[in-house]
Amino acid sequence: MLIILPPSETKHRGGDGAPLNFASLSFPSLNRTRLEIAQELATLDVDEAMKILKLSEKLRGDAEANTKLFNSPTTPAIMRYTGVLYDALQANDLRHPERLAIGSALFGIVRAFDPIPYYRLSGQSKLGGVTLKSRWATQITDALAQVDELILDFRSGVYQSLGKAPKAYTIRVENKEGKIISHFNKHYKGVLARVLAHHPEQATTIDEVIEIAHNNRLNLRIVGSQLVMVID
Numbered sequence: 536m537l538i539i540l541p542p543s544e545t546k547h548r549g550g551d552g553a554p555l556n557f558a559s560l561s562f563p564s565l566n567r568t569r570l571e572i573a574q575e576l577a578t579l580d581v582d583e584a585m586k587i588l589k590l591s592e593k594l595r596g597d598a599e600a601n602t603k604l605f606n607s608p609t610t611p612a613i614m615r616y617t618g619v620l621y622d623a624l625q626a627n628d629l630r631h632p633e634r635l636a637i638g639s640a641l642f643g644i645v646r647a648f649d650p651i652p653y654y655r656l657s658g659q660s661k662l663g664g665v666t667l668k669s670r671w672a673t674q675i676t677d678a679l680a681q682v683d684e685l686i687l688d689f690r691s692g693v694y695q696s697l698g699k700a701p702k703a704y705t706i707r708v709e710n711k712e713g714k715i716i717s718h719f720n721k722h723y724k725g726v727l728a729r730v731l732a733h734h735p736e737q738a739t740t741i742d743e744v745i746e747i748a749h750n751n752r753l754n755l756r757i758v759g760s761q762l763v764m765v766i767d
Contacts, residue, residue, distance in 0.1 A: 536738050537682055538728050539636045539644065539700060541690045541721075543618035544657065548600075550610030552650040561636075561646040562678040568670060569642055575662050576641065576654070577604040588660055597655035609650035612637050623725025624732075634732045638694035640667050643675045658693040671697045679703070685739055687731070687762070689724045704741060706762045716766055723764055727753060 555573070557566045579587065584598040600607065613626045613635060626632060632647040639645055640656045658667055675698020679686065686703035688695060695705070708716045708723045716723070730751045731738060738744045741757055748755035754765040 536634050536685045536687065536731065536744075537636055538634055538687045538731060539638055539679075539690055539703070540616075540620065540624075540724070540728060541694050542637055542639050543616045543621060544655070545617045546615050546653055547610065547617055548653050550608035550615075550650075550652070552609035552611075554606050555604060555609060555652050556650075560642065560649045560651075562644050564678050565643040565674055568674055572641055572656075572662065572667075572670060573604050576601050576656060578602075587662070588655055588657070590655070594655070600653050601655055604652055604654055607652040609652050611647060612639075612642075612645045612649045612651050613647035615651055615653070618721065620721040620725035620728075623722045624729050629729065629732045630735065631732050631737065634737065635728065638675075638690040638697065640694075640697065643671060643698065644678060658697055668696055674698065676701060685741065685744070687744065689728060702760075704744075704757070704760055704762050706764065708764045708766060710766055719766070723766060727755070727764060 557569055560566065560569070579601065581595065581598045581602065584601060585595060588598065590598055613632050616637065635647040636644055640658045640660060641654055642651060645651060660667060662670070679698065679700040686700050688700045688703040688705050706724060706727070708720045710716055727748060730753065731744065731747060734747050738747055744762070745755050745757060756763050
């Protein structure tokens with residue numbers, strides 16, 4: 536099972552790993568585009584980067600960090616990202632973080648242990664006037680098509696648009712009235728990801744995913760190719 540999480544704009548700084556080495560990343564077929572995007576991002580003038588990335592002055596440090604992409608320390612991807620989903624995930628003590636991957640505007644898709652630096656780039660950004668959706672084209676989809684296991688895609692629409700996962704199950708979080716829950720959406724995705732990545736046995740079918748969720752008091756059902764989590 537591979538659970539693809541969305542990235543987050545907020546990230547932990549620093550790290551104790553060696554600088555970025557594309558050869559150490561999963562899905563090597565993405566490396567050419569990763570390098571092209573990273574080089575363009577790292578060579579942007581800071582003021583220009585702030586305009587392109589739509590950053591306020593208080594986030595100037597993020598634009599400056601991009602200029603050091605190839606020299607700054609790395610940390611495992613699962614420990615780089617912060618925010619509501621990652622607070623719920625509690626990645627530091629997961630039994631099986633290898634079941635997790637993360638979508639990324641810069642790296643396409645990375646697995647939990649892939650070492651990445653601090654950076655700032657959203658899926659809606661344009662570099663050189665070109666959207667990242669155009670940059671990635673079919674590459675992410677092609678890479679995920681080679682994954683021979685059950686895929687659960689928890690990414691948001693923006694990151695799914697960079698490259699859909701073939702035959703993946705997506706997720707919808709709703710209340711008992713069937714209305715989409717937006718405010719706590721990320722939290723509950725993190726809760727479910729933790730349950731599945733912490734469980735001793737790996738789910739290999741969607742029925743096993745639902746069984747594990749139910750055993751952990753999560754109301755989950757399948758509708759077509761979508762998992763629906765109902766929150767009381």
